[in-house]
Amino acid sequence: MKRSRIGFGVIAMAAAGALVLTSCSSSNEGDKGEGTATGGGIISVNITEPQKGLIPADTTEVGGGKVVDALWEGLVYYDADGQTQMGVAESIELNDDGLWEVKLRDDAVFSDGTPVLAKNFVDAWNYAANPANVLGNQTFFADIAGFSEADDKEAMEGLVVVDDHTFTIDATPDFADRLGYSAYYPLPDVAFEDMDAFGQNPIGNGLYKLDGDNAWKHDVELNLVKNDTYVGPREVANDGLHMKVYASLDAAYTDLEAGNLDVLDQIPDTAFDVFQDTLGDRAVFQGGALLTTLTISENLEHFKGEEGKLRRAALSMAIDRDELIDVIFNGTNIPATDFTSPVVDGYTDKLKGAEKLKFNADEAKKLWAEADEISPFEGSIEVATNSDGPHQVWIEAVANQWNQNLGVESAPKLYPTFPAFLDDREQDVVGGPFRAGWQGDYPGAYNYLYPLYATGSSSNHGFYANPEFDKLLKEGVEATDHEETVKKFHEAQEILLEDLPSIPLWYQGTTGGWSESVDNVTFGWNSVPIFNEITKK
CATH class of the missing domain: 3.90.76.10 (Dipeptide-binding Protein; Domain 1)
Structure with a gap:
């Protein structure tokens, strides 16, 4: 069943500098540490192989x-x-x-x-x-x-x-x-x-804790059991988690339909048209904190300085986001207007320069031609992603749109696994635009800006550096007035729209589902299931 584009509600956050956190009463007060499993059983969930040690x-x-x-x-x-x-x-x-x-x-x-x-x-x-x-x-x-x-x-x-x-x-x-x-x-x-x-x-x-010394079987599974020493404010309603590593989301979805997987946290694009009809009230379709982008390293030839700004803007405006969302994602995503997410405080769709995120083939060709006047572009553009995830179809579509709308030869570059893809991104050897994005670590705009774009920051795989952007971020995070913080972050994002170290594509809706074997499945603000609340029937 096709749905209209998903709507996102804004999660209100505390004003910067005003946060005071203290313990509060809850329905669990007086029962801390019992962690009684009401449904018992091991819950099977999908994951990708962790890139590094835990x-x-x-x-x-x-x-x-x-x-x-x-x-x-x-x-x-x-x-x-x-x-x-x-x-x-x-x-x-x-x-x-x-x-x-x-x-x-x-x-x-x-x-x-x-x-x-x-x-x-x-x-x-x-x-x-x-x-x-x-x-x-x-x-x-x-x-x-x-x-x-x-x-x-x-x-x-x-x-x-x-x-x-x-x-x-x-x-x-x-x-x-x-x-x-x-x-x-x-x-x-x-x-x-x-x-x-x-x-x-x-x-x-x-x-949870690992289920013995051999709980992690690389590229196969991780087995976790309820941690009986936990004495915190939350309870665990099951006996543990069987985290199954899948080579593709299609395989995971097949297992879900067959009852061999309890919870799937992302529906493959091949099932967008049918998953809500198939799963019924066991399907989830809600707002999320995921932004999908294409990142281009600052160190690539033809993508530096003024030439680079022109080419990045041209590539962005040559992408018809609405068409991709309708045809491939069945309307489950929203075209991006900034570098954060509609579910975090400070989101706006009125930033100066946001027109670069709208489809305009004529303007894209004009900007690409202006870049060629600086230094002619020869050869092809490879768009990189991992083939063990759900992204290959839309990456191919983006490459086709660049072929059609810019007249630039383009094709996918596929990595066999997500860890291998991440390794090349971190080492700056991908050689072209690559799929990127961000799933919020905490519900704040700063989390979408600093790790990805601050000079030398941990997830800045495009190796972007702009002192004015860094300065505005610093001023925003140090401001004690919340409105001033938001203002500085907006100004910082307008610099990103000028430079386009990454090309925002869409805010990804949360899609998922669960089997008939489990109950009490809730997906959180960050699109991840609340595992400890899931019960086995």
């Missing part, structure tokens, strides 16, 4: 992220609506010295029984921020006093352990908004003995 501050992709989020609990977590709830933290408040003061619960433990203490957070953050350790999420600590990518130091002066259950953070006014992201999870002391080995068999403090 170290929270080194996990930057969705497959590994699902596992890490199941194994750990941070100071806070985000509920299904994107609202912040207390996790290991009892309170997070600005003290009289203008520092974030974090007080921990005194009953939190890792799955091996060792206590979760203030030093476990501080040591993990200092390790992640140290450039000698080369972790993917290093720049998430850039707003803590004493951070420097250039210095090989063991500790940031902005992190101070006060006592076993208290530490302070000297950071920006909005810093507490981010603390549910996995980069900020704690690590037990044993992790620092051999971090590589730890990443293959990690010990977390979350709702």
